[in-house]
Amino acid sequence: MSNKQGPAGVELSPPPTGLEAEYETLFTPEALLFVQELISLFDEEVDEVLRLRASRKAHLDLSGELPKFLKSTAHIRLDPNWRVGPVPLRLRRRHVDVGDLAPCDTERFIQALQSPAQGLQVDFDDGNCPTFHNQIKGIHNVYKAAHNHIPNVPHISRAPVLMMRPRAWNMVEHNMMVEGKQAPGPLFDFGLLVFHCGRTLFANNSGPFFYLSKVENRLEAKLWNKIFVWTQQKLGLPLGSIKATVLIENVLAAFEMEEILFELREHSAGLNCGIWDYSASFVNKFGHRQAFLLPDRSKYVNMEKRFLRSYMDLLVQTCHRRGALATGGMAASLLPRDPLSDSHQRVLTTVTRLKLLEIQAGVDGFMVYDMNLIEPMQKLFQRFTEGDNQLHQLRTDVTVSHEDLLAMPLGGVTLFGLKYNIAVGVLFIDAWLTGKGHFFYRGQVEDSATAEISRSQVWQWIRHGAQLEDDQRPVSRELVVLLTSGVLRELSASCHSVRAKQRLHTAADVFLEVVLKRDFPAFITTYLNEEHTFLNAHQRTQLEIVDKSKL
Incomplete structure:
Protein backbone atom coordinates (compact mmCIF):
# COMPACT_ATOMS: atom_id res chain seq x y z
CA MET A 1 0.00 0.00 0.00
CA SER A 2 1.34 3.46 -0.85
CA ASN A 3 1.82 6.29 1.60
CA LYS A 4 -1.27 8.28 2.51
CA GLN A 5 -1.28 11.79 1.11
CA GLY A 6 -2.71 14.35 3.51
CA PRO A 7 -2.64 18.12 3.08
CA ALA A 8 0.13 19.52 0.90
CA GLY A 9 3.48 18.75 2.48
CA VAL A 10 2.30 15.77 4.57
CA GLU A 11 3.20 12.15 3.87
CA LEU A 12 2.04 9.30 6.08
CA SER A 13 3.03 5.63 6.03
CA PRO A 14 0.28 3.12 5.29
CA PRO A 15 -1.55 1.54 8.23
CA PRO A 16 -0.03 -1.41 10.07
CA THR A 17 -1.80 -4.67 9.26
CA GLY A 18 -4.95 -5.05 11.31
CA LEU A 19 -5.24 -1.38 12.24
CA GLU A 20 -6.81 -0.06 9.05
CA ALA A 21 -10.05 1.08 10.74
CA GLU A 22 -8.20 2.77 13.63
CA TYR A 23 -5.90 4.50 11.14
CA GLU A 24 -8.86 5.89 9.20
CA THR A 25 -10.51 7.10 12.42
CA LEU A 26 -7.41 9.00 13.53
CA PHE A 27 -6.01 10.33 10.27
CA THR A 28 -9.01 12.24 8.96
CA PRO A 29 -8.36 15.21 6.65
CA GLU A 30 -9.22 17.58 9.53
CA ALA A 31 -6.88 15.83 11.98
CA LEU A 32 -4.03 15.75 9.45
CA LEU A 33 -4.48 19.44 8.71
CA PHE A 34 -4.39 20.25 12.44
CA VAL A 35 -1.24 18.18 13.02
CA GLN A 36 0.40 19.65 9.92
CA GLU A 37 -0.26 23.21 11.09
CA LEU A 38 0.96 22.38 14.61
CA ILE A 39 4.21 20.89 13.33
CA SER A 40 4.79 23.56 10.69
CA LEU A 41 4.43 26.29 13.30
CA PHE A 42 6.65 24.76 16.01
CA ASP A 43 9.06 22.42 14.22
CA GLU A 44 11.90 24.94 14.09
CA GLU A 45 11.53 25.69 17.79
CA VAL A 46 11.74 21.98 18.60
CA ASP A 47 15.00 21.84 16.66
CA GLU A 48 16.19 24.91 18.56
CA VAL A 49 15.44 23.20 21.89
CA LEU A 50 17.69 20.29 20.91
CA ARG A 51 20.44 22.59 19.65
CA LEU A 52 20.33 24.60 22.88
CA ARG A 53 20.64 21.39 24.88
CA ALA A 54 23.76 20.45 22.93
CA SER A 55 25.13 23.98 23.35
CA ARG A 56 24.54 23.95 27.12
CA LYS A 57 26.21 20.56 27.44
CA ALA A 58 29.21 21.76 25.41
CA HIS A 59 29.51 24.89 27.56
CA LEU A 60 29.47 22.86 30.78
CA ASP A 61 32.08 20.47 29.38
CA LEU A 62 34.40 23.20 28.11
CA SER A 63 34.12 25.47 31.12
CA GLY A 64 33.99 22.84 33.83
CA GLU A 65 31.18 24.85 35.40
CA LEU A 66 28.32 23.37 37.39
CA PRO A 67 24.68 24.49 37.29
CA LYS A 68 23.44 27.05 39.80
CA PHE A 69 20.20 28.89 40.39
CA LEU A 70 20.06 31.53 37.65
CA LYS A 71 20.76 35.16 38.51
CA SER A 72 18.85 36.29 35.43
CA THR A 73 15.60 34.82 36.76
CA ALA A 74 16.04 35.64 40.45
CA HIS A 75 13.14 38.11 40.20
CA ILE A 76 10.77 35.21 39.43
CA ARG A 77 11.94 33.22 42.43
CA LEU A 78 11.91 36.25 44.76
CA ASP A 79 8.43 37.47 43.79
CA PRO A 80 6.10 35.99 46.45
CA ASN A 81 2.88 36.96 44.69
CA TRP A 82 2.49 34.85 41.56
CA ARG A 83 0.66 31.51 41.53
CA VAL A 84 -0.20 28.94 38.93
CA GLY A 85 -3.81 28.72 37.73
CA PRO A 86 -6.34 27.01 40.01
CA VAL A 87 -6.06 23.23 40.30
CA PRO A 88 -9.01 21.67 38.40
CA LEU A 89 -11.48 19.76 40.56
CA ARG A 90 -10.60 16.35 39.09
CA LEU A 91 -6.88 16.81 39.85
CA ARG A 92 -7.24 17.93 43.45
CA ARG A 93 -7.40 14.41 44.88
CA ARG A 94 -5.04 12.16 42.96
CA HIS A 95 -3.23 10.20 45.63
CA VAL A 96 -2.47 7.15 43.49
CA ASP A 97 -2.09 6.98 39.72
CA VAL A 98 -1.30 3.91 37.63
CA GLY A 99 2.10 4.49 36.00
CA ASP A 100 3.85 3.05 32.93
CA LEU A 101 0.45 2.48 31.33
CA ALA A 102 1.19 1.94 27.63
CA PRO A 103 -2.32 2.35 26.13
CA CYS A 104 -1.55 0.02 23.23
CA ASP A 105 -1.91 -2.77 25.80
CA THR A 106 -5.70 -2.81 25.55
CA GLU A 107 -6.28 -5.34 28.33
CA ARG A 108 -4.19 -3.47 30.91
CA PHE A 109 -5.62 -0.12 29.79
CA ILE A 110 -9.17 -1.38 30.40
CA GLN A 111 -8.18 -2.85 33.77
CA ALA A 112 -6.75 0.52 34.76
CA LEU A 113 -9.94 2.32 33.70
CA GLN A 114 -11.92 -0.11 35.87
CA SER A 115 -9.53 0.26 38.82
CA PRO A 116 -9.98 2.46 41.92
CA ALA A 117 -6.96 4.59 40.88
CA GLN A 118 -7.63 8.33 40.79
CA GLY A 119 -5.50 8.89 37.70
CA LEU A 120 -3.76 7.07 34.86
CA GLN A 121 -0.41 8.00 33.38
CA VAL A 122 -1.27 7.20 29.77
CA ASP A 123 2.30 6.66 28.66
CA PHE A 124 3.54 7.07 25.11
CA ASP A 125 7.06 7.66 26.47
CA ASP A 126 9.08 5.67 29.03
CA GLY A 127 6.87 2.58 29.31
CA ASN A 128 6.00 2.40 25.61
CA CYS A 129 7.89 1.30 22.50
CA PRO A 130 6.81 3.82 19.82
CA THR A 131 6.25 1.56 16.84
CA PHE A 132 3.65 2.88 14.41
CA HIS A 133 1.38 0.02 15.50
CA ASN A 134 1.70 0.96 19.18
CA GLN A 135 1.13 4.67 18.60
CA ILE A 136 -1.99 4.14 16.48
CA LYS A 137 -3.40 1.45 18.78
CA GLY A 138 -2.64 3.50 21.89
CA ILE A 139 -4.05 6.80 20.62
CA HIS A 140 -7.14 5.03 19.32
CA ASN A 141 -7.69 3.37 22.72
CA VAL A 142 -7.50 6.79 24.40
CA TYR A 143 -9.97 8.08 21.79
CA LYS A 144 -12.38 5.26 22.64
CA ALA A 145 -12.03 5.87 26.38
CA ALA A 146 -12.62 9.62 26.03
CA HIS A 147 -15.71 9.04 23.90
CA ASN A 148 -17.10 6.25 26.12
CA HIS A 149 -16.77 3.60 23.43
CA ILE A 150 -15.26 0.96 25.72
CA PRO A 151 -17.86 -1.35 27.34
CA ASN A 152 -17.85 -2.01 31.08
CA VAL A 153 -15.75 0.96 32.12
CA PRO A 154 -17.00 4.08 33.92
CA HIS A 155 -18.03 7.18 31.98
CA ILE A 156 -15.00 9.38 31.27
CA SER A 157 -16.27 11.92 33.82
CA ARG A 158 -16.04 9.25 36.56
CA ALA A 159 -13.21 7.01 35.35
CA PRO A 160 -9.67 7.63 36.61
CA VAL A 161 -8.53 10.88 35.05
CA LEU A 162 -6.32 10.51 31.96
CA MET A 163 -2.86 12.11 32.27
CA MET A 164 -1.58 11.76 28.70
CA ARG A 165 2.21 11.58 28.29
CA PRO A 166 3.47 12.22 24.74
CA ARG A 167 7.00 11.34 23.74
CA ALA A 168 9.83 13.66 24.76
CA TRP A 169 11.55 16.21 22.49
CA ASN A 170 14.31 13.78 21.52
CA MET A 171 11.97 11.36 19.73
CA VAL A 172 10.79 11.54 16.12
CA GLU A 173 7.88 9.88 14.31
CA HIS A 174 9.42 8.07 11.34
CA ASN A 175 6.03 7.40 9.73
CA MET A 176 5.00 11.02 9.16
CA MET A 177 6.83 13.58 7.03
CA VAL A 178 5.84 17.22 7.20
CA GLU A 179 7.45 19.49 4.62
CA GLY A 180 10.23 16.99 3.98
CA LYS A 181 11.12 16.30 7.62
CA GLN A 182 10.17 13.52 10.01
CA ALA A 183 7.61 14.76 12.51
CA PRO A 184 8.67 15.48 16.10
CA GLY A 185 7.33 12.58 18.18
CA PRO A 186 5.78 14.74 20.92
CA LEU A 187 3.89 16.93 18.44
CA PHE A 188 2.57 13.89 16.57
CA ASP A 189 1.29 12.35 19.83
CA PHE A 190 0.03 15.56 21.40
CA GLY A 191 -1.60 16.74 18.19
CA LEU A 192 -3.65 13.61 17.60
CA LEU A 193 -4.58 13.20 21.27
CA VAL A 194 -5.72 16.78 21.78
CA PHE A 195 -7.49 17.04 18.41
CA HIS A 196 -9.55 13.88 18.93
CA CYS A 197 -10.04 14.02 22.70
CA GLY A 198 -9.42 17.57 23.93
CA ARG A 199 -12.89 19.05 23.53
CA THR A 200 -14.65 15.92 24.79
CA LEU A 201 -12.44 15.72 27.89
CA PHE A 202 -12.99 19.41 28.59
CA ALA A 203 -16.76 19.06 28.21
CA ASN A 204 -16.67 16.32 30.86
CA ASN A 205 -14.46 18.29 33.28
CA SER A 206 -11.74 15.69 32.71
CA GLY A 207 -8.95 17.46 30.87
CA PRO A 208 -7.19 17.64 28.60
CA PHE A 209 -4.35 16.86 31.04
CA PHE A 210 -0.78 15.95 30.11
CA TYR A 211 2.56 14.84 31.49
CA LEU A 212 5.58 16.49 29.86
CA SER A 213 8.71 14.34 29.85
CA LYS A 214 12.39 15.26 30.07
CA VAL A 215 11.97 19.05 30.08
CA GLU A 216 15.41 20.52 30.84
CA ASN A 217 14.78 24.25 31.34
CA ARG A 218 12.31 27.13 31.37
CA LEU A 219 12.64 27.76 27.62
CA GLU A 220 11.33 24.28 26.89
CA ALA A 221 8.41 24.93 29.24
CA LYS A 222 7.83 28.22 27.44
CA LEU A 223 7.61 26.38 24.11
CA TRP A 224 5.05 23.95 25.49
CA ASN A 225 3.07 26.93 26.79
CA LYS A 226 3.04 28.49 23.30
CA ILE A 227 1.85 25.16 21.88
CA PHE A 228 -0.96 25.02 24.44
CA VAL A 229 -2.09 28.60 23.75
CA TRP A 230 -2.20 27.99 19.99
CA THR A 231 -4.01 24.67 20.44
CA GLN A 232 -6.71 26.13 22.65
CA GLN A 233 -7.34 28.96 20.21
CA LYS A 234 -7.48 26.51 17.31
CA LEU A 235 -9.88 24.12 19.05
CA GLY A 236 -12.04 26.80 20.66
CA LEU A 237 -11.05 25.88 24.22
CA PRO A 238 -10.77 28.54 26.95
CA LEU A 239 -7.25 29.65 27.89
CA GLY A 240 -5.95 27.43 30.69
CA SER A 241 -8.07 24.41 29.73
CA ILE A 242 -4.97 22.33 29.09
CA LYS A 243 -3.07 21.43 32.25
CA ALA A 244 0.34 19.77 32.31
CA THR A 245 2.55 18.19 34.94
CA VAL A 246 6.24 18.55 34.13
CA LEU A 247 8.46 15.63 35.05
CA ILE A 248 11.67 17.00 36.54
CA GLU A 249 13.86 14.22 35.18
CA ASN A 250 17.01 16.22 34.57
CA VAL A 251 19.48 17.76 37.00
CA LEU A 252 19.52 21.04 35.04
CA ALA A 253 15.73 21.35 35.36
CA ALA A 254 16.03 21.03 39.16
CA PHE A 255 17.66 24.48 39.17
CA GLU A 256 14.76 26.01 37.21
CA MET A 257 11.67 24.51 38.85
CA GLU A 258 10.09 27.84 39.74
CA GLU A 259 10.85 29.23 36.30
CA ILE A 260 9.24 26.17 34.67
CA LEU A 261 6.10 26.66 36.75
CA PHE A 262 6.13 30.38 35.92
CA GLU A 263 6.31 29.80 32.16
CA LEU A 264 3.41 27.34 32.33
CA ARG A 265 1.48 29.07 35.10
CA GLU A 266 -1.89 29.19 33.27
CA HIS A 267 -1.41 25.58 32.18
CA SER A 268 0.47 24.04 35.09
CA ALA A 269 -0.77 21.03 37.01
CA GLY A 270 2.50 20.86 38.94
CA LEU A 271 5.80 18.99 38.92
CA ASN A 272 6.78 15.35 39.34
CA CYS A 273 9.94 13.74 40.70
CA GLY A 274 11.23 10.30 39.75
CA ILE A 275 14.44 8.69 40.85
CA TRP A 276 15.99 6.89 37.87
CA ASP A 277 15.81 9.27 34.91
CA TYR A 278 16.90 12.05 37.26
CA SER A 279 19.87 10.03 38.52
CA ALA A 280 20.83 9.04 34.97
CA SER A 281 20.88 12.71 33.98
CA PHE A 282 23.92 13.22 36.24
CA VAL A 283 25.83 10.74 34.08
CA ASN A 284 24.41 12.36 30.94
CA LYS A 285 25.61 15.83 31.94
CA PHE A 286 28.65 15.17 34.15
CA GLY A 287 29.47 11.47 33.78
CA HIS A 288 32.96 12.06 32.41
CA ARG A 289 33.89 13.92 35.60
CA GLN A 290 35.38 11.74 38.35
CA ALA A 291 33.62 13.82 41.02
CA PHE A 292 30.25 12.67 39.67
CA LEU A 293 30.88 8.95 39.75
CA LEU A 294 27.47 7.56 40.74
CA PRO A 295 27.76 4.48 42.96
CA ASP A 296 25.87 1.23 42.62
CA ARG A 297 22.17 2.11 42.40
CA SER A 298 21.10 -1.26 43.80
CA LYS A 299 22.95 -0.51 47.06
CA TYR A 300 23.65 3.20 47.41
CA VAL A 301 21.07 5.25 45.45
CA ASN A 302 17.63 5.90 46.95
CA MET A 303 15.38 8.82 47.88
CA GLU A 304 16.99 9.03 51.33
CA LYS A 305 20.31 10.18 49.85
CA ARG A 306 21.09 13.88 50.12
CA PHE A 307 21.02 14.74 46.40
CA LEU A 308 17.66 13.01 45.85
CA ARG A 309 16.08 14.01 49.16
CA SER A 310 17.03 17.65 48.50
CA TYR A 311 15.54 17.46 45.02
CA MET A 312 12.24 16.05 46.33
CA ASP A 313 12.04 18.55 49.21
CA LEU A 314 12.74 21.48 46.89
CA LEU A 315 10.16 20.25 44.37
CA VAL A 316 7.45 20.01 47.04
CA GLN A 317 8.33 23.41 48.50
CA THR A 318 8.43 25.04 45.06
CA CYS A 319 5.09 23.60 43.97
CA HIS A 320 3.19 24.32 47.15
CA ARG A 321 4.32 27.92 47.52
CA ARG A 322 2.99 28.51 43.99
CA GLY A 323 -0.28 26.55 44.41
CA ALA A 324 0.82 23.62 42.23
CA LEU A 325 0.62 19.91 42.92
CA ALA A 326 3.79 17.93 43.68
CA THR A 327 3.79 14.27 42.72
CA GLY A 328 6.28 11.55 43.55
CA GLY A 329 7.68 8.66 41.59
CA MET A 330 6.39 5.19 40.75
CA ALA A 331 6.50 2.09 42.91
CA ALA A 332 7.89 -0.43 40.43
CA SER A 333 7.50 -3.48 42.69
CA LEU A 334 5.15 -6.29 41.74
CA LEU A 335 3.07 -7.54 44.66
CA PRO A 336 3.07 -11.36 45.00
CA ARG A 337 -0.49 -12.59 44.64
CA ASP A 338 -0.73 -14.69 47.81
CA PRO A 339 -1.57 -12.16 50.55
CA LEU A 340 -0.53 -14.66 53.24
CA SER A 341 2.95 -15.25 51.84
CA ASP A 342 6.10 -13.82 53.41
CA SER A 343 7.14 -12.34 50.05
CA HIS A 344 3.82 -10.46 49.76
CA GLN A 345 4.28 -8.89 53.18
CA ARG A 346 7.93 -8.10 52.51
CA VAL A 347 7.18 -6.25 49.25
CA LEU A 348 4.23 -4.39 50.78
CA THR A 349 6.36 -3.33 53.77
CA THR A 350 9.14 -2.04 51.50
CA VAL A 351 6.78 -0.10 49.21
CA THR A 352 4.97 1.33 52.23
CA ARG A 353 8.21 2.54 53.82
CA LEU A 354 9.43 4.25 50.63
CA LYS A 355 6.08 5.84 49.81
CA LEU A 356 5.63 7.05 53.36
CA LEU A 357 8.88 8.99 52.94
CA GLU A 358 7.29 10.80 49.98
CA ILE A 359 4.03 11.43 51.85
CA GLN A 360 5.95 12.87 54.80
CA ALA A 361 7.91 15.07 52.39
CA GLY A 362 4.57 16.56 51.33
CA VAL A 363 3.79 15.01 47.94
CA ASP A 364 0.17 15.16 46.79
CA GLY A 365 0.28 11.78 45.06
CA PHE A 366 2.47 9.20 43.38
CA MET A 367 2.25 6.24 40.99
CA VAL A 368 2.20 2.46 41.25
CA TYR A 369 2.58 -0.07 38.48
CA ASP A 370 0.85 -3.01 40.12
CA MET A 371 -2.86 -2.27 40.45
CA ASN A 372 -3.02 -4.42 43.58
CA LEU A 373 -1.01 -1.68 45.29
CA ILE A 374 -3.60 1.02 44.58
CA GLU A 375 -5.86 0.50 47.57
CA PRO A 376 -3.10 -0.14 50.15
CA MET A 377 -1.35 3.07 49.05
CA GLN A 378 -4.60 5.06 49.08
CA LYS A 379 -5.17 3.87 52.65
CA LEU A 380 -1.62 4.95 53.50
CA PHE A 381 -2.41 8.47 52.24
CA GLN A 382 -5.63 8.58 54.22
CA ARG A 383 -3.88 7.43 57.38
CA PHE A 384 -1.12 10.05 57.27
CA THR A 385 -2.78 13.05 55.59
CA GLU A 386 -5.99 15.02 55.76
CA GLY A 387 -8.01 16.32 52.84
CA ASP A 388 -7.59 16.00 49.10
CA ASN A 389 -3.93 17.02 48.92
CA GLN A 390 -1.05 18.53 50.88
CA LEU A 391 -0.93 21.97 49.28
CA HIS A 392 -1.07 23.44 52.79
CA GLN A 393 2.32 21.85 53.56
CA LEU A 394 4.52 24.78 52.48
CA ARG A 395 7.75 23.17 53.69
CA THR A 396 9.13 26.44 55.06
CA ASP A 397 11.65 24.28 56.94
CA VAL A 398 13.42 23.48 53.65
CA THR A 399 16.52 25.31 52.44
CA VAL A 400 18.23 23.66 49.47
CA SER A 401 21.52 24.89 48.03
CA HIS A 402 23.10 24.00 44.71
CA GLU A 403 25.65 21.97 46.69
CA ASP A 404 22.80 19.87 48.12
CA LEU A 405 21.45 19.10 44.65
CA LEU A 406 24.90 18.10 43.38
CA ALA A 407 26.09 16.03 46.39
CA MET A 408 26.95 12.58 45.05
CA PRO A 409 26.30 9.73 47.50
CA LEU A 410 29.26 7.75 48.82
CA GLY A 411 29.66 4.13 47.82
CA GLY A 412 31.23 1.80 45.32
CA VAL A 413 30.30 -0.84 42.77
CA THR A 414 29.22 -4.40 43.50
CA LEU A 415 29.41 -7.39 41.21
CA PHE A 416 25.68 -7.92 41.81
CA GLY A 417 24.90 -4.32 40.84
CA LEU A 418 27.00 -4.51 37.68
CA LYS A 419 25.36 -7.75 36.55
CA TYR A 420 21.92 -6.37 37.43
CA ASN A 421 22.51 -3.25 35.32
CA ILE A 422 23.73 -5.37 32.41
CA ALA A 423 20.66 -7.62 32.61
CA VAL A 424 18.23 -4.67 32.73
CA GLY A 425 19.95 -2.98 29.78
CA VAL A 426 19.95 -6.13 27.64
CA LEU A 427 16.37 -7.05 28.51
CA PHE A 428 15.11 -3.55 27.76
CA ILE A 429 16.64 -3.64 24.28
CA ASP A 430 15.23 -7.15 23.81
CA ALA A 431 11.77 -5.88 24.82
CA TRP A 432 12.15 -2.92 22.44
CA LEU A 433 12.86 -5.32 19.57
CA THR A 434 9.55 -7.05 20.27
CA GLY A 435 7.69 -3.73 20.29
CA LYS A 436 7.37 -3.45 24.08
CA GLY A 437 8.51 -0.55 26.24
CA HIS A 438 8.71 -2.33 29.58
CA PHE A 439 9.28 -5.80 31.01
CA PHE A 440 9.44 -7.66 34.33
CA ALA A 451 17.37 1.09 31.33
CA GLU A 452 18.81 4.63 31.23
CA ILE A 453 20.32 4.45 34.71
CA SER A 454 21.56 0.90 34.08
CA ARG A 455 23.44 1.55 30.86
CA SER A 456 24.59 4.98 32.18
CA GLN A 457 26.21 3.41 35.21
CA VAL A 458 27.98 0.71 33.20
CA TRP A 459 29.33 3.32 30.75
CA GLN A 460 30.53 5.55 33.58
CA TRP A 461 32.10 2.74 35.60
CA ILE A 462 34.09 1.65 32.53
CA ARG A 463 35.11 5.24 31.83
CA HIS A 464 36.51 5.71 35.35
CA GLY A 465 37.70 2.16 35.96
CA ALA A 466 35.60 1.91 39.11
CA GLN A 467 36.68 -0.97 41.35
CA LEU A 468 34.40 -3.76 42.47
CA GLU A 469 33.92 -3.88 46.22
CA ASP A 470 33.85 -7.69 46.02
CA ASP A 471 37.37 -8.33 44.73
CA GLN A 472 38.90 -4.96 43.73
CA ARG A 473 38.76 -5.75 40.00
CA PRO A 474 38.37 -2.61 37.88
CA VAL A 475 35.26 -2.35 35.72
CA SER A 476 36.72 -2.64 32.23
CA ARG A 477 35.62 -3.46 28.71
CA GLU A 478 36.94 -6.99 29.16
CA LEU A 479 35.03 -7.52 32.42
CA VAL A 480 31.75 -6.10 31.05
CA VAL A 481 31.98 -8.26 27.90
CA LEU A 482 32.69 -11.30 30.07
CA LEU A 483 29.81 -10.60 32.45
CA THR A 484 27.44 -9.84 29.57
CA SER A 485 28.20 -13.31 28.16
CA GLY A 486 27.38 -14.84 31.52
CA VAL A 487 24.16 -12.83 31.87
CA LEU A 488 23.23 -13.83 28.33
CA ARG A 489 23.64 -17.52 29.17
CA GLU A 490 21.36 -17.13 32.19
CA LEU A 491 18.72 -15.20 30.26
CA SER A 492 18.87 -17.53 27.23
CA ALA A 493 17.85 -20.46 29.41
CA SER A 494 14.31 -19.09 29.48
CA CYS A 495 14.11 -18.52 25.70
CA HIS A 496 11.62 -20.89 24.10
CA SER A 497 12.60 -20.46 20.46
CA VAL A 498 15.57 -19.88 18.18
CA ARG A 499 14.06 -16.53 17.25
CA ALA A 500 13.91 -15.39 20.89
CA LYS A 501 17.49 -16.52 21.56
CA GLN A 502 18.80 -14.75 18.45
CA ARG A 503 16.95 -11.55 19.41
CA LEU A 504 18.48 -11.68 22.88
CA HIS A 505 21.96 -11.99 21.38
CA THR A 506 21.24 -9.00 19.16
CA ALA A 507 20.12 -7.04 22.24
CA ALA A 508 23.35 -7.93 24.06
CA ASP A 509 25.41 -6.77 21.06
CA VAL A 510 23.58 -3.45 21.00
CA PHE A 511 23.94 -3.01 24.78
CA LEU A 512 27.71 -3.48 24.54
CA GLU A 513 27.82 -1.08 21.61
CA VAL A 514 26.07 1.58 23.73
CA VAL A 515 28.13 1.20 26.92
CA LEU A 516 31.47 1.03 25.11
CA LYS A 517 30.96 4.15 22.99
CA ARG A 518 33.55 6.89 23.36
CA ASP A 519 30.84 9.55 23.67
CA PHE A 520 27.80 8.96 25.84
CA PRO A 521 24.56 8.62 23.79
CA ALA A 522 22.15 11.12 25.37
CA PHE A 523 19.09 8.84 25.30
CA ILE A 524 18.94 5.09 24.82
CA THR A 525 15.47 5.46 23.29
CA THR A 526 16.75 7.88 20.65
CA TYR A 527 19.60 5.51 19.89
CA LEU A 528 17.27 2.55 19.48
CA ASN A 529 14.62 4.53 17.63
CA GLU A 530 17.11 5.70 15.02
CA GLU A 531 18.60 2.22 14.62
CA HIS A 532 15.29 0.35 14.84
CA THR A 533 14.95 -0.31 11.11
CA PHE A 534 18.52 -1.56 10.88
CA LEU A 535 18.11 -3.81 13.90
CA ASN A 536 14.94 -5.38 12.55
CA ALA A 537 16.60 -5.95 9.17
CA HIS A 538 19.65 -7.42 10.90
CA GLN A 539 17.44 -9.67 12.98
CA ARG A 540 15.53 -10.91 9.92
CA THR A 541 18.79 -11.65 8.11
CA GLN A 542 20.14 -13.66 11.03
CA LEU A 543 16.88 -15.60 11.35
CA GLU A 544 17.00 -16.42 7.64
CA ILE A 545 20.54 -17.75 8.09
CA VAL A 546 19.44 -19.84 11.10
CA ASP A 547 16.35 -21.14 9.28
CA LYS A 548 18.38 -22.13 6.19
CA SER A 549 20.93 -23.94 8.36
CA LYS A 550 18.11 -26.15 9.67
CA LEU A 551 17.07 -27.31 6.19
Missing part, protein backbone atom coordinates in the same frame (compact mmCIF):
# COMPACT_ATOMS: atom_id res chain seq x y z
CA TYR A 441 12.61 -8.74 36.09
CA ARG A 442 13.13 -9.99 39.64
CA GLY A 443 9.82 -8.73 40.94
CA GLN A 444 10.02 -5.27 39.38
CA VAL A 445 8.71 -3.58 36.27
CA GLU A 446 11.58 -2.08 34.28
CA ASP A 447 11.24 0.55 31.55
CA SER A 448 13.37 3.08 29.72
CA ALA A 449 14.04 5.01 32.95
CA THR A 450 15.68 2.01 34.61
